[in-house]
Every structure is written in C-alpha cells, then in structure tokens.
Amino acid sequence: MCGICGIAGYKEDPVKSIEAMKNALIRRGPDDDGNFIDANKQVVIGHRRLSIIDLTDTGSQPMKSLNGQYVIAFNGEIYNAGKLRSEMEVYNGRLNLRGTSDTEILLEAIASWGLKTALEKCRGMWAISLYDRSNGDIMLTRDRIGEKPLYYGKVGGQFVWASDLNAISVVPGAKLQVDKRIIPIYLRYGYIPAPYTIYKDVYKLEPGTILKISAPYDEWKIERYYDISEVAGYGQSHRFTGSEEEAADRLEMLLKDALRGQMLSDVPLGAFLSGGVDSTVVVSMMQQLSSSDSPVRTFTIGFEEKEFNEAAFAAETAKHLGTKHTEMYVGYKDVMDLLPELAYAYGEPFGDSSQLPTMLVSKMTKQHVTVALSGDAGDELFCGYNTYKDARNGLSVLQNKLSFLKGGLRSGVGKAVDKLDRITVMRDGTLSDNIHKANQVLNTDTIEGYYRAMNDNADVYRLILPDQETIDPPKIIETIYPDGLMQEPENNLMLMDMLQYLPDDILTKVDRAGMFYSLETRIPLLDADVIDFAWSLPLEYKMDGGITKKILRNILYRHVPRELMDRPKKGFSVPVNKWLWEGDMRMWAETLMDDAKAIASDYIDVQALNSIWYNYQTSGKWSKIIWHALMLEAWLIK
Numbered sequence: 001m002c003g004i005c006g007i008a009g010y011k012e013d014p015v016k017s018i019e020a021m022k023n024a025l026i027r028r029g030p031d032d033d034g035n036f037i038d039a040n041k042q043v044v045i046g047h048r049r050l051s052i053i054d055l056t057d058t059g060s061q062p063m064k065s066l067n068g069q070y071v072i073a074f075n076g077e078i079y080n081a082g083k084l085r086s087e088m089e090v091y092n093g094r095l096n097l098r099g100t101s102d103t104e105i106l107l108e109a110i111a112s113w114g115l116k117t118a119l120e121k122c123r124g125m126w127a128i129s130l131y132d133r134s135n136g137d138i139m140l141t142r143d144r145i146g147e148k149p150l151y152y153g154k155v156g157g158q159f160v161w162a163s164d165l166n167a168i169s170v171v172p173g174a175k176l177q178v179d180k181r182i183i184p185i186y187l188r189y190g191y192i193p194a195p196y197t198i199y200k201d202v203y204k205l206e207p208g209t210i211l212k213i214s215a216p217y218d219e220w221k222i223e224r225y226y227d228i229s230e231v232a233g234y235g236q237s238h239r240f241t242g243s244e245e246e247a248a249d250r251l252e253m254l255l256k257d258a259l260r261g262q263m264l265s266d267v268p269l270g271a272f273l274s275g276g277v278d279s280t281v282v283v284s285m286m287q288q289l290s291s292s293d294s295p296v297r298t299f300t301i302g303f304e305e306k307e308f309n310e311a312a313f314a315a316e317t318a319k320h321l322g323t324k325h326t327e328m329y330v331g332y333k334d335v336m337d338l339l340p341e342l343a344y345a346y347g348e349p350f351g352d353s354s355q356l357p358t359m360l361v362s363k364m365t366k367q368h369v370t371v372a373l374s375g376d377a378g379d380e381l382f383c384g385y386n387t388y389k390d391a392r393n394g395l396s397v398l399q400n401k402l403s404f405l406k407g408g409l410r411s412g413v414g415k416a417v418d419k420l421d422r423i424t425v426m427r428d429g430t431l432s433d434n435i436h437k438a439n440q441v442l443n444t445d446t447i448e449g450y451y452r453a454m455n456d457n458a459d460v461y462r463l464i465l466p467d468q469e470t471i472d473p474p475k476i477i478e479t480i481y482p483d484g485l486m487q488e489p490e491n492n493l494m495l496m497d498m499l500q501y502l503p504d505d506i507l508t509k510v511d512r513a514g515m516f517y518s519l520e521t522r523i524p525l526l527d528a529d530v531i532d533f534a535w536s537l538p539l540e541y542k543m544d545g546g547i548t549k550k551i552l553r554n555i556l557y558r559h560v561p562r563e564l565m566d567r568p569k570k571g572f573s574v575p576v577n578k579w580l581w582e583g584d585m586r587m588w589a590e591t592l593m594d595d596a597k598a599i600a601s602d603y604i605d606v607q608a609l610n611s612i613w614y615n616y617q618t619s620g621k622w623s624k625i626i627w628h629a630l631m632l633e634a635w636l637i638k
Contacts, residue, residue, distance in 0.1 A: 002074065005162035010043075011158055014039075015044075016172065024166045053102050053264070063107055070132060071131040072106070073129040075150075128140065144207060145208070159217040176199045179196070179198060209223065210223050244541055263286060268369040300318075302329040376506055378549060382552050388490050388543065463612070609629055
C-alpha cells in the first residue's frame with residue numbers, strides 16, 4: 001500500500017514540487033520514497049511506500065521495467081502475482097527479476113501483454129501510474145470496483161495526479177477553487193460521487209477505467225476495461241443452475257481461493273471482526289487457512305451504548321473460532337479527539353458518520369498489524385441491506401394507501417407538497433419526517449424509484465442552499481442508476497449501490513481511515529471471481545422470505561453456531577445523534593458553525609442551517625443534514 005503522485009508538463013522546480021506532494025502522502029507510505037524525472041518530456045513521478053511485500057530496496061518505486069521502457073508508481077496489491085509470473089515464464093522463459101515484489105511482476109506483465117490485458121489478468125486492488133519512456137505517454141488506472149483512489153486534473157497549467165486530494169492541493173502554483181455545483185450533490189448524499197471532487201477541474205478516476213494522456217499533456221482520453229453493469233447483466237443471463245447447497249460450496253471455495261492470495265504478507269496481518277455475518281465469514285475462512293500455531297488476529301471496538309455495541313458478539317465469535325482477539329472500548333473522549341482529524345483524513349467533505357468508528361478501529365488495529373482484511377461489500381453483493389426489503393414493502397403499502405389518487409392527481413399532490421415554504425417546514429420540525437421525500441415518493445411506480453426516493457434527501461438539503469437558480473449540479477442519480485436493467489428490482493438496487501454508494505462512500509471510508517494510520521485494508525469479497533459468481537446467483541439464494549445474505553449465512557452456519565449470528569443487523573455506527581445533543585460535541589458543533597460562518601456563507605445558507613440546528617436541539621428530530629453540513633464546514637476551515 002502506497003501513495004503515488006506525478007506532474008506532466010511541470011512549470012516549477014520538479015523536485016520541489018514532487019517533494020511537496022509526497023510529503024502530503026506520508027501517512028499512505030511512511031517507510032520509503034522515491035522520484036523519477038524525465039527532463040526531456042517534463043515528467044516527474046513520486047512514490048511513498050508502505051512496505052508489505054518484499055521489504056528490501058528491490059521493491060522501491062518508481063520502478064523501471066527490465067527492458068527500460070516503462071516506469072510504474074503503484075498503490076495496491078496484486079494477489080495472484082505468483083500465477084502471473086508463472087504464466088509469463090511459460091512464454092518468455094525464466095524472468096530474472098530483481099526482487100520478489102508484486103509491483104515488479106505487475107510491471108513485467110504490462111511489458112509482456114500491454115496494460116489492459118495485464119489488468120484483466122490481475123486479481124487485486126490498485127491505482128497505477130504508468131509512464132512509457134519511448135513516447136512520453138502517461139496512463140493512469142484504477143481497480144475494478146474502486147478500492148484504491150486516484151485523482152487527476154489540470155492544476156496551474158500542469159497535468160497532475162495523486163492518491164490524495166491533499167497532495168494535489170500543495171502543488172506549487174495550484175489555486176484550487178471549490179466547485180459550487182458539487183455542494184448540493186455532497187449535501188444530498190454525504191459524499192461526492194466520481195468523477196467529481198470538491199474542486200473545479202480536479203477529478204476522481206472512475207473504477208475500472210484507464211486514462212491516457214500524451215505530450216503536451218493538455219487532453220486525455222478515458223476507456224473502460226471493466227464494467228460492473230456488464231458483469232451483472234452477463235451473470236443474470238447465465239445463472240448458476242445448481243442447488244443452494246452447491247452454490248454455497250462453490251462460493252466457499254472461491255472465497256478460500258481469494259483469501260489465499262489476500263493473506264500473503266511480509267508484515268503482520270489480521271482482520272476486522274464486528275460480529276456480523278460478512279466479517280465472520282471472512283474470519284472463519286481465514287482461520288481454516290491458518291496453521292494451528294498461528295491463529296488469525298482479530299480486532300474490534302466496543303461502545304458503552306448497548307444499542308451500538310457489537311463487541312460482546314465479536315468476542316464470542318472470536319472465542320468460538322479460536323482467533324487471537326483484541327478489543328478496545330472507546331467512548332466520547334476518543335471521538336472528540338478524532339474530530340479535528342476528519343477533514344484532513346478524507347481530503348474533501350465526507351459526511352458518513354460511520355467514518356468515526358472506522359477510524360478508531362483502524363487506529364487500534366495498526367498498533368498490532370500492518371494489514372487488515374474486512375468484510376465490506378457483502379451487503380451489495382448478497383442483498384444484505386434491510387432497505388432492499390423496505391423498498392418493495394414500502395412501495396406496496398404506498399400503492400395500496402394511495403390507490404384513490406390516480407395519475408395526474410397523484411403527481412399534483414406531490415408537486416404541492418414540494419412547494420411547501422422551507423421556513424415553515426423548519427419551524428414545524430418535520431425535517432426528520434418523510435414530508436421532504438413525499439414529492440419523489442408520490443411520483444414513483446417502481447421499486448427502484450421508491451428506493452431512490454427513500455435514500456435521497458434532495459428536498460431537505462436544498463433548504464440550506466442559497467441562489468438555487470444559479471446552481472446547476474451535474475446529473476448523478478439519473479445516469480448512475482439503471483432502472484430495469486435486470487428482471488428482479490432487488491438486483492437493480494444492488495447494482496445501484498455497487499456503481500456509486502460502495503466505491504464513493506464505503507470504500508472511500510475504509511481506505512482513508514486505514515491509510516490515515518498507515519494500515520492497509522483488503523476486501524476479499526471484492527475478488528473478481530467472487531463478484532462474477534455472486535451476480536450469477538438466483539435472487540432467492542441471496543434473499544428469501546425476508547432472510548438477507550442467505551448464501552453467506554448458509555456458509556457461516558457450517559462454522560459458527562446459528563445462535564451466535566441470528567440477531568438484528570446493527571451496522572457500524574456511533575451515537576452521533578445523542579452526542580451532538582449534549583456536552584462537548586454540541587459545543588464543538590456550535591463553535592464550528594460560528595467559526596465557519598463567514599466562509600461557509602459562500603456555499604450554504606448559514607441562517608437556514610442555524611434554524612435547522614435549533615430545530616434539532618429543541619425537537620430532538622435528527623437529520624443527516626446536520627452532520628453533512630458540519631463536515632463541509634470543518635473542511636472549509638481546515
């Protein structure tokens with residue numbers, strides 16, 4: 001795991017520029033660093049290293065290919081590097097590699113097969129900067145689903161790229177401007193979907209794509225080498241025809257294959273264990289693959305508030321599986337100490353409050369290991385969110401209750417609700433109620449539409465947006481969500497989340513939290529073969545009779561007693577609602593809103609935000625808008 005950066009067509013001292021960028025990436029790679037400069041083409045590439053595989057200097061980067069044509073700066077891990085080497089040696093003879101790093105094998109695979117073919121053969125996670133010395137071309141690419149980040153754009157007349165927005169913001173000559181069009185999108189979702197960032201002219205490279213730019217580095221082209229929509233569609237048109245038991249056998253085999261690669265490390269390795277289905281499946285498979293004298297190390301954090309605490313369940317599970325378990329209970333002070341770090345850790349406004357426990361467990365885990373596996377992506381692949389069930393049930397209830405409203409009349413009622421005066425809405429204390437979603441709900445006839453409406457808070461967020469007529473945010477939801485692509489609506493809902501929510505919220509949260517503490521995180525459920533198989537499964541193997549993640553549970557019950565796992569889903573969260581209502585966090589929020597008032601007024605209606613805050617404090621009605629706005633203000637004044 002590392003941090004990468006570069007400048008093409010540089011205007012300033014290239015060494016000074018790249019050193020500034022690398023310094024901003026030091027948490028992503030504290031162990032080593034290096035530069036490559038091509039003065040003729042005016043290209044400089046930097047790398048910061050977190051040593052995981054091949055801890056010697058032979059793994060240092062930027063790295064040149066054996067034939068001297070390519071230079072790579074690589075962030076990530078290639079789990080099937082050994083197989084790639086064997087395949088190359090079948091055709092090319094023995095490779096006289098300098099070391100044992102997966103970076104060098106990846107680089108030689110690119111030299112042998114070309115970038116696109118090499119990526120298609122790779123199993124892993126990555127953000128790659130590849131420079132072709134023969135013609136000056138630069139290629140940037142990101143892994144299939146988006147585990148590793150990569151940002152790029154024109155800054156100060158230069159083409160720049162980096163693993164972190166903080167590294168781009170320190171480029172000499174950079175005068176980054178906040179893109180006001182993005183503020184409504186951020187407030188709406190609590191994150192900024194790719195390809196956009198908070199800055200004008202700076203972008204996130206989308207997962208599964210390759211960007212190519214040639215001298216003089218003014219224009220770039222992007223092509224897609226992996227499309228999850230195509231994978232999902234193909235899987236559903238070529239469904240697995242075996243029994244449910246055979247499907248569980250196959251999935252268990254694929255997970256073990258994935259874990260054999262992901263458990264390779266030259267540094268201490270462990271796993272997050274929440275006590276939920278996904279992380280327990282991962283840990284149970286890891287424990288089976290580990291030797292009896294080297295149990296898996298597992299880590300969890302607990303909270304004093306019982307409704308948010310799963311540490312006791314995790315401890316029971318760890319005891320049953322025989323892992324070497326570490327737990328730490330965190331409280332109010334731990335969260336308060338973390339608040340000043342959030343804006344820098346995430347690089348741009350990020351409003352998923354589960355960032356707090358994710359950073360806390362990462363900090364604790366790093367004290368013991370350098371690599372941690374997680375159970376993320378189980379919900380999106382195996383129909384795990386309760387909201388998937390709620391969407392079908394909710395639409396049915398809505399249609400029954402509103403059956404007397406026909407067509408245009410129903411739409412007219414929705415538009416009338418939409419025009420409610422925003423100050424009246426705030427005074428009435430309805431921000432947490434569904435009235436702000438009523439227009440969308442009243443105008444939908446599909447489960448997909450209902451799901452969007454119940455997860456889209458556009459109406460309430462626009463309450464704090466000034467000059468709405470002058471803001472034209474990019475169309476996100478209309479292009480990313482493919483209604484009706486597959487037969488069952490639940491499959492469409494999972495695909496919606498894999499296209500946007502998973503990479504731009506969940507994976508962003510996990511990567512930034514881990515990297516802030518120089519902890520590499522790996523996600524076995526995002527193995528390409530596991531993804532392919534998951535999308536080939538009949539829906540009833542995932543959700544049946546209200547049971548979510550059914551196939552994962554079937555595997556889990558082979559290794560863990562059912563009574564340990566059959567309990568309501570809690571999610572990974574902290575009681576932010578309660579904490580903002582009292583004590584030091586309330587004081588922090590009110591001080592932040594006061595300190596940020598001047599600069600925030602350029603982007604939001606601070607008077608309206610104050611009204612919302614007052615409404616929350618007096619009525620107790622919680623809305624995500626408060627946390628989203630606080631994270632925006634914290635970022636603006638960082």
